[in-house]
Amino acid sequence: MPSLERLVGPTTTAEEVNAALDRDGAVIVEQAIDAEILAGLNADLDQFVDDLGVGLRNPVNDRMVAFYGSSTVRFDGLPAKSASFLDLMQLPLMQDVADLVLKPHCEDYLLNTAQLIEIRPGETAQWLHRDEEAWPHMPPERPQLEVEAMFALTDFTTANGATQVVPGSHRWEPDREAAPHEILQAEMPAGSALVYLGSTLHGGGANTTESTRRRGMFFGYVVGWLRTEENMFLTVPIEAVKTMPTRVQELLGYKPHGPIGVVDVGTPMVLLT
Ligand SMILES: O=C(O)CCC(=O)C(=O)O
Numbered sequence: 629m630p631s632l633e634r635l636v637g638p639t640t641t642a643e644e645v646n647a648a649l650d651r652d653g654a655v656i657v658e659q660a661i662d663a664e665i666l667a668g669l670n671a672d673l674d675q676f677v678d679d680l681g682v683g684l685r686n687p688v689n690d691r692m693v694a695f696y697g698s699s700t701v702r703f704d705g706l707p708a709k710s711a712s713f714l715d716l717m718q719l720p721l722m723q724d725v726a727d728l729v730l731k732p733h734c735e736d737y738l739l740n741t742a743q744l745i746e747i748r749p750g751e752t753a754q755w756l757h758r759d760e761e762a763w764p765h766m767p768p769e770r771p772q773l774e775v776e777a778m779f780a781l782t783d784f785t786t787a788n789g790a791t792q793v794v795p796g797s798h799r800w801e802p803d804r805e806a807a808p809h810e811i812l813q814a815e816m817p818a819g820s821a822l823v824y825l826g827s828t829l830h831g832g833g834a835n836t837t838e839s840t841r842r843r844g845m846f847f848g849y850v851v852g853w854l855r856t857e858e859n860m861f862l863t864v865p866i867e868a869v870k871t872m873p874t875r876v877q878e879l880l881g882y883k884p885h886g887p888i889g890v891v892d893v894g895t896p897m898v899l900l901t
């Protein structure tokens with residue numbers, strides 16, 4: 629059976645996490661966040677979960693609708709939605725890990741996306757993927773682009789959709805498929821984190837329970853050069869962009885490139901109409 633190392637947050641060092649990531653591509657850190665941040669995140673985000681409901685609101689394409697799930701609540705924009713998320717971002721653990729994993733390849737890293745993901749009963753399993761597939765045009769021989777963590781905001785169990793992970797897959801040939809016996813589910817109590825590389829195969833699990841919601845929140849850091857040279861979103865005010873031809877709007881960054889450049893996990897073009 630595949631397995632992942634389990635570390636315990638308060639006594640874990642970034643070096644230990646990095647060693648496990650290097651070996652297995654993923655590691656579980658229990659007690660990664662304390663009870664205060666856990667309760668704060670849930671309290672800050674409850675209302676958004678209720679208001680937004682399941683499914684994507686402005687999907688970019690059908691593939692994303694299938695990938696992100698129709699019985700899953702998913703939204704981004706967390707730095708502006710939760711003060712506790714800002715506390716979480718600044719925790720030494722993830723920054724120290726990103727320093728080790730990404731800093732060799734960039735001057736500094738950026739928050740790639742942070743999403744609340746609540747998998748509801750009846751949701752099917754997401755297909756296994758590498759989050760770095762968001763940049764499909766990068767050659768396989770490349771530096772590590774992304775390191776991430778999925779935080780359990782409720783207990784994660786096999787039945788309620790704990791994230792599926794394929795240990796060791798960060799070193800596989802890109803087209804090797806995981807056999808069932810190579811896949812595990814990251815069962816972990818609320819407050820734990822599954823830390824994983826952008827090159828590790830994983831995916832949300834199926835929620836086969838009658839009534840248990842699996843609430844997770846993930847965020848990742850990417851190498852800081854994965855963006856345009858000029859920051860168009862700040863140099864060109866959105867009110868001016870609204871008056872511009874569609875093609876210019878697209879070229880300024882309002883057209884997503886697959887899952888890249890999204891707002892509310894959907895197309896930002898809707899902000900211009
Ligand atoms: O919800 C999960 O457990 C994983 C979600 C995921 O991997 C993704 O949306 O990219």
Ligand SMILES: [Fe+2]
Nearest residue numbers: 758759830831
């Ligand atoms: Fe993913």
